Amino acid sequence: MALLQPARLLLSAAAQRHRRLAPAAARASSWWSHVEMGPPDPILGVTEAFKRDTNAKKMNLGVGAYRDNNGKPYVLNSVRKAEAQIAAKKLDKEYLPIAGLAEFNKASAELALGDTNEVIKNGRYVTVQTISGTGSLRVGASFLQRFFKYSRDVYLPKPSWGNHTPIFRDAGMQLHAYRYYDPKTCGFDFAGALDDISKIPEQSVILFHACAHNPTGVDPRPEQWKELAAVVKKRNLFAFFDMAYQGFASGDINRDSWAVCHFIEQGINVVLSQSYAKNMGLYGERVGAFSVICKDVDEAKRVESQLKILIRPMYSNPPINGARIASTILTSPDLRKEWLEEVKGMADRIIDMRNQLVANLKKEGSSHNWQHIIDQIGMFCYTGLKPEQVERLTKEFSIYMTKDGRISVAGVTSGNVGYLAHAVHQVSK
Amino acid sequence: MAAGSVFASVPRAPPVAVFQLTADFREDADPRKVNLGVGAYRTDEGQPWVLPVVKKVEQKIANDASLNHEYLPILGLPEFRANASRIALGEDSRAIKENRVGGVQCLGGTGALRIGAEFLRRWYNGTNNTATPVYISSPSWENHNSVFVNAGFKDIRAYRYWDAAKRGLDLEGLLEDMESAPEFSIFILHACAHNPTGTDPTLEQWRHIAAVMKRRFLFPFFDSAYQGFASGCLDRDAWALRYFVSEGFELFCAQSFSKNFGLYNERVGNLSVVGKDADNVQRVLSQMEKIVRAIWSNPPSQGARIVATTLTCPQLFAEWKDNVKTMADRVLLMRSELRARLQALGTPGTWNHITEQIGMFSFTGLNPKQVEYMIKEKHIYLMASGRINMCGLTTKNLDYVASSIHEAVTKFQ
Numbered sequence: 094m095a096l097l098q099p100a101r102l103l104l105s106a107a108a109q110r111h112r113r114l115a116p117a118a119a120r121a122s123s124w125w126s127h128v129e130m131g132p133p134d135p136i137l138g139v140t141e142a143f144k145r146d147t148n149a150k151k152m153n154l155g156v157g158a159y160r161d162n163n164g165k166p167y168v169l170n171s172v173r174k175a176e177a178q179i180a181a182k183k184l185d186k187e188y189l190p191i192a193g194l195a196e197f198n199k200a201s202a203e204l205a206l207g208d209t210n211e212v213i214k215n216g217r218y219v220t221v222q223t224i225s226g227t228g229s230l231r232v233g234a235s236f237l238q239r240f241f242k243y244s245r246d247v248y249l250p251k252p253s254w255g256n257h258t259p260i261f262r263d264a265g266m267q268l269h270a271y272r273y274y275d276p277k278t279c280g281f282d283f284a285g286a287l288d289d290i291s292k293i294p295e296q297s298v299i300l301f302h303a304c305a306h307n308p309t310g311v312d313p314r315p316e317q318w319k320e321l322a323a324v325v326k327k328r329n330l331f332a333f334f335d336m337a338y339q340g341f342a343s344g345d346i347n348r349d350s351w352a353v354c355h356f357i358e359q360g361i362n363v364v365l366s367q368s369y370a371k372n373m374g375l376y377g378e379r380v381g382a383f384s385v386i387c388k389d390v391d392e393a394k395r396v397e398s399q400l401k402i403l404i405r406p407m408y409s410n411p412p413i414n415g416a417r418i419a420s421t422i423l424t425s426p427d428l429r430k431e432w433l434e435e436v437k438g439m440a441d442r443i444i445d446m447r448n449q450l451v452a453n454l455k456k457e458g459s460s461h462n463w464q465h466i467i468d469q470i471g472m473f474c475y476t477g478l479k480p481e482q483v484e485r486l487t488k489e490f491s492i493y494m495t496k497d498g499r500i501s502v503a504g505v506t507s508g509n510v511g512y513l514a515h516a517v518h519q520v521s522k
Numbered sequence: 523m524a525a526g527s528v529f530a531s532v533p534r535a536p537p538v539a540v541f542q543l544t545a546d547f548r549e550d551a552d553p554r555k556v557n558l559g560v561g562a563y564r565t566d567e568g569q570p571w572v573l574p575v576v577k578k579v580e581q582k583i584a585n586d587a588s589l590n591h592e593y594l595p596i597l598g599l600p601e602f603r604a605n606a607s608r609i610a611l612g613e614d615s616r617a618i619k620e621n622r623v624g625g626v627q628c629l630g631g632t633g634a635l636r637i638g639a640e641f642l643r644r645w646y647n648g649t650n651n652t653a654t655p656v657y658i659s660s661p662s663w664e665n666h667n668s669v670f671v672n673a674g675f676k677d678i679r680a681y682r683y684w685d686a687a688k689r690g691l692d693l694e695g696l697l698e699d700m701e702s703a704p705e706f707s708i709f710i711l712h713a714c715a716h717n718p719t720g721t722d723p724t725l726e727q728w729r730h731i732a733a734v735m736k737r738r739f740l741f742p743f744f745d746s747a748y749q750g751f752a753s754g755c756l757d758r759d760a761w762a763l764r765y766f767v768s769e770g771f772e773l774f775c776a777q778s779f780s781k782n783f784g785l786y787n788e789r790v791g792n793l794s795v796v797g798k799d800a801d802n803v804q805r806v807l808s809q810m811e812k813i814v815r816a817i818w819s820n821p822p823s824q825g826a827r828i829v830a831t832t833l834t835c836p837q838l839f840a841e842w843k844d845n846v847k848t849m850a851d852r853v854l855l856m857r858s859e860l861r862a863r864l865q866a867l868g869t870p871g872t873w874n875h876i877t878e879q880i881g882m883f884s885f886t887g888l889n890p891k892q893v894e895y896m897i898k899e900k901h902i903y904l905m906a907s908g909r910i911n912m913c914g915l916t917t918k919n920l921d922y923v924a925s926s927i928h929e930a931v932t933k934f935q
Contacts, residue, residue, distance in 0.1 A: 123798035124741070124772050128645050131808035134596075134815075158592060166590045180584055185570035187562060188786045191538070224629065227819035240532050259816040296528075331528065362527070376593045377823035388527040398535035405538060406668035407636055407817065408629035413787040414824040415591075 135255070139493050148491035152509055154500040155493050157307075157472065158376055159341075159439055162506045167439070169374050171432040175421040184417075189410045191401040193222020193382075197416040200423035201367055201382040205336065205350050212357060216390045219397040221404065222411045225381040226337045226368030227256065232383045233333060233364050234264035235403050236396075241331065243296035248330075250274075250286075250300070252497070254307045257300065257335075271299070274309045279465035279477045281311045287324060295329045303336035303365075304349040305471025308499040312342070312470055318352045322359045332361050337368040342471045344440035346433065362386040369419050371472065372436050378415025443472065446505040453514030461521060474500050482520040490516035539664070540905065547903045555901040556923060558914040561717070561882050562786060563751075563849050566916045571849070573784045575841040579831045589827075594820045596811045598627020598792075602826035605833040606792035610746060610760055610777055617767050621800040624807045626793040626814065627821045631747045631778025632665060634793040638743060638774040639673035640813045641806070646741065647706045652676045655707040657699065659683035661907060663717045666710055666745070681709065684719045689875040689887055691721050697734055705739045713746035713775065714759040715881020718909040722752075722880055728762045732769050742766055744775040750782045752881040754850035756843065772797050779829050781882065782846050788825025853882065856915040863924035870931050884910050892930040900926040 139155035161167045192198065198220040203213055212218050223229035238245070247266045249257050250273035258268050271293065272285030293299060301321075306312055313321060325332055334353050340346040356363050362385075369380035383400070387393040404410070422428045451463045466474055478486070478498035486492040492513065494500045505513060537545075543559035565571045583589060597603065603625030608618060617623050628634040639656075647654045656670045660680035670678055681703070682695030700709070711731075716722055723731060735742060744763050750756045763775055779790040793810075797803040814820070832838045861876040876884055888896065888908035896902045902923060904910045915923060 123802045124646060125797055125802040125806050127649070128802070128805045128809055130805050131812050134811075166592050168590050172591070176584065180580070183572075186572055186576075186784055186787050187570050188560075188780075190541070224818035224822075227815075228817070231817050241528060242531075243528065256815060256819070259812070263813075263816040370593075375591050377591050377820070379818065379820075379822040385529075387529065392527060392529055392532070395532045395534045396529055398537070399532055401538070402535045402668075403672075405632075406665060406672040407633070408789060409632040409665070410630075410787070410789070412629065412789040412822040412825065414822065 136495060139495060142487075143493040146491050146493075150509070150512055151491035151493070152504060152513060153493050154504040154513075155495055156501050156504050159371060159374060159472070159503045160506070162442060162508070164504070164506050164508075167374055169432065169435045171422050171428045171435055172373060172375065172418055174431070175418045175425075175428055178421055178425075179417050186413075189222070189413055189416075191404050191410050192397060193411045194413065194416040194420055196424060197222055197420035198382060200420055202384055204346065204423060205339065205365060205367055205384065206354060206357065207347065207350075210354065210357070212386055217387045217393055218384055219387065219393040219400065220382050220384040221397065221400050222416050223366075223381040223383045224408070224411060225370050225379040226335065226366055227260065227381075228379065228411075229366035229368070229381040229383040230257070230260045230335065231264060232400060232403060232407075233366055234261045234266055236385075236400060237298060237331075237333075237364075238265040239403070240399065241298065243331075244294070244298060246294065246297040247333070248290075248293055248297055248299045250302065250306070252308060253300070253302070254335075266298070269293075269297075273306075274311055274475065276477070279311075279475055280468065281313055281317065283313065283317050287320060290321065290324050290330070291328065293328060293330060296331065298331045298333055299325060300333045300335060301352070303334045303339070303353050305338035305342035305473075307337065307471070308473050308495075308497065309475040310469030310471050310473045311475070313352070315351065315355075318355055322356050322361060325356070326359055326361055332356055332363040334363050334365045336365060338371055338471050339367065340372045340433070340436035341440055344437035344444075346436070357386055362388065369415065373419055373422065373432065375415045375418060378418065379412060380415035380419050443502045446502050446507075446510060447474070449507065449510045450502075450505065450514055453511050454518060457514050457518035459518045459522065472501055472503050474502050476500055476517070478517070478521065485520045486516055489519070492516055543903050543905065546897075550901055550903075552901040554922060556903065556914055556919050558902060558904040558910040558923070561781070561911050562913065563781060563784060563882070564913045564916070566852065566918075568914075568916050568919075571784060573842070573845040575832055575838055575845050576784060576828055578841070579828050579838060582831065583824075583827055591823070594627070594823050594826070596814050596820050597807060598625070598821045599823065599826040599830055601834060602830040603627050603792060605830055606777055606779070607794045609756060609833065610749065610763060610775055610792075610794050611767060611796070612757065612760065612764055615764070615767070617796050622797050622803050624795040624797070624803040626795070626807070626810050627826055628776075628791040628793050629789040629818065629821060630780055630791040631745065631776050632669065632791070633789065633818075633821075634776035634778070634791040635666070635669045635743075635745060636673060637810060637813055637817070638776055638793050639670050639675070640817075641810055642708060642741070642743070642774075643674045644813070645806075645809060646708070655679050655704055657681045657703060657707055657709045659710065659712065659716070661718055662710065662712075663745070679703075683716075684721065684885065686887070689872070689885070690878075691723055691727065693723070693727055693730075697730065700731070700734045700738060700740060703738065703740060706741065708741045708743055709735065711742055711744050711762070713744045713749065713763050715748035715752035715883070717747065717881070718883050718905065718907060719885040720879030720881050720883045721875075721885070723762070725761065728765060732766055732771070736769060736771070742771055742773040744773060746775055747778040748781055748881050749777070750843070750846040751850055751853075754847040754854070756846070767796050779825070783829055783832075783842070785825045785828065788828070789822060790825035790829055853912045856912045856920070857884070859917075859920050860912075860915060860924060863920060864927060867924060867928045869924075869928040882911055882913055884912055886910055886927070888927070888930060889934070891934040895930045895934060896926055900929070902926050
């Protein structure tokens with residue numbers, strides 16, 4: 094750009110206008126006159142509307158948080174016990190290191206990969222504590238923007254969690270998509286995914302949901318994961334795993350992290366985001382981790398030092414409360430056992446609701462194939478309902494969900510599953 | 523990718539100096555060692571201090587069976603945001619009454635600075651104007667620079683602040699830099715207890731600064747990390763910020779509750795936004811939500827709950843102010859004791875700056891050679907800039923520190 098009139102370059106049109114105004118008028122105008130109102134959040138909008146509804150039978154199926162069979166938030170017993178143990182220790186409130194609570198980081202990596210994993214044994218990884226899953230993705234995206242010199246391109250499954258796009262974009266990456274969900278089957282478009290992925294430019298970044306895909310609930314089967322790993326390896330793609338539901342999907346932590354472990358076994362050094370919002374119910378405590386599988390310990394140390402350089406100007410160091418709870422649970426045999434049972438309990442209730450919903454739909458006399466509701470996994474379910482049907486569900490039955498037909502199965506209880514089935518049948522028969 | 527690695531060329535980054543200092547201190551086996559580095563409060567026994575009111579409130583929270591761990595809204599806990607802004611702007615703030623103040627709960631003061639910086643880069647002085655100059659005091663907290671660089675600003679400049687020769691504020695240099703700054707530049711101002719110098723403008727000097735900033739259309743971004751901690755009085759420490767608001771400025775103020783609540787590791791901060799009117803503030807907050815959503819989605823609840831509970835209960839609020847005064851008073855005592863000893867020893871130089879400076883830190887004026895002597899020979903850890911954390915001083919180590927400074931100053935010039 095020309096060096097002419099450099100002062101003018103600094104003055105936007107708004108600023109020039111601001112300056113031209115007489116002092117009194119300039120004082121009266123605002124710096125923010127041109128700031129647009131941000132668009133309302135689609136999911137929050139659902140909850141807002143739900144709150145305003147006075148129908149006693151109303152259901153909020155937009156909520157992305159677990160609810161018990163009474164529709165109430167669930168604080169895990171293992172969490173309560175851990176909190177009591179921590180309180181008794183009367184610890185101080187000194188700053189955590191930039192990378193967070195060391196015991197938490199170690200336990201988190203071991204939870205994801207298994208403590209006998211060669212990566213753990215060789216120490217060829219770094220894990221930093223992050224602000225839940227979002228914070229982990231942002232730190233990861235920023236790290237790739239700065240140090241992954243091969244590509245700016247990140248490929249997300251279509252569809253993906255809505256927030257993936259702004260996170261990667263704000264971090265300076267470019268977003269693309271690969272086929273994933275097949276609306277015809279309400280299942281995995283395996284052929285489409287393989288086809289798209291095999292054409293992704295080499296050394297691009299590709300993001301996978303480790304388990305319980307959000308928003309569809311559609312996960313690849315192990316044989317399919319194997320083929321995905323093979324093509325990722327063949328195309329020399331950089332694999333970024335987002336694991337927000339370990340344990341919460343199938344009820345088994347090892348089963349849910351199988352894909353991540355398989356990729357690593359195949360020699361693919363992945364990066365991994367973990368969240369403890371759902372599987373420990375620690376939503377508002379913001380507990381997460383970001384891991385980089387490295388070539389060796391030296392690389393891990395170098396990578397860690399750079400992750401710290403990224404974190405420091407974001408928020409300096411992470412919050413302790415949730416990480417201490419998670420760490421206490423993961424490293425105390427009794428609490429860990431209890432936690433695993435509670436996670437399985439949550440997963441089982443979700444699976445039970447899926448089964449009951451389908452059974453009730455059959456009872457209603459629905460002739461549609463609702464098998465996908467049972468085949469999908471995790472908190473969310475892509476029902477296959479169209480926007481017009483969703484609108485009817487909301488207007489006629491006070492059942493709230495997002496326009497894409499996604500429901501949070503967590504919002505279903507044995508008390509309202511019959512009503513839900515009835516309503517769905519009414520709008521889809 | 524088999525043999526090499528995508529991260530083969532990632533260089534080892536240098537550690538953050540202040541944390542390396544504490545790491546070195548920990549490794550040191552010398553029984554005389556003193557840590558005058560990182561900025562956290564210590565009792566006279568040299569221990570961290572969990573405020574009694576915080577212990578009380580945490581107990582209350584733990585016993586409240588109605589509380590759970592659900593997500594906070596994106597902008598944070600409403601009672602926290604409103605009360606945090608109220609603490610900064612005052613009980614009788616007209617701006618609050620006029621509904622033109624908004625708060626964004628953030629991860630500590632750093633988080634508040636970062637969200638504010640990200641917003642300014644996107645929406646201030648046009649849209650996505652990364653060329654707007656950002657002025658940071660010379661010296662300043664070293665992370666200020668990184669925050670604004672990482673938010674995307676391309677032109678970070680220093681404004682004169684510390685006069686090493688007279689060990690005080692270089693007001694003339696500061697004002698000159700403001701006069702010559704391009705209009706609409708952003709200025710990072712320390713609300714009180716300037717870090718690292720401990721040197722604040724007087725009330726009169728603040729008035730002068732505000733007048734120049736108004737005439738030059740400069741944007742004030744206050745960093746308030748020590749409200750209450752500096753003088754012991756919340757209102758007094760917020761005087762500059764409130765003066766600017768009363769002068770009609772639109773501004774940002776990044777507030778930290780790390781020090782004044784001792785909640786360092788809970789990451790409690792608030793970005794207060796003061797605008798011309800409610801409509802502008804609403805639109806600004808809606809855009810803040812988008813920025814927050816892509817960095818941390820929503821903030822941590824524990825620390826905000828503690829602060830909100832304390833600020834909304836008159837008894838707890840009074841207790842908190844008392845705890846804050848306890849900390850501030852101990853720091854003031856250490857300042858006067860250190861100065862007295864240096865003067866009694868006849869240590870070369872003038873030492874009144876020790877008591878004239880305010881807050882946690884003091885720019886002693888020690889040069890790098892003298893600092894090295896202090897660390898290596900005397901096992902007294904301070905920053906290379908000569909900055910000391912007064913909280914690291916105790917009645918037990920005052921004599922040792924004073925005599926060590928005396929040695930350093932007489933041995934090296």
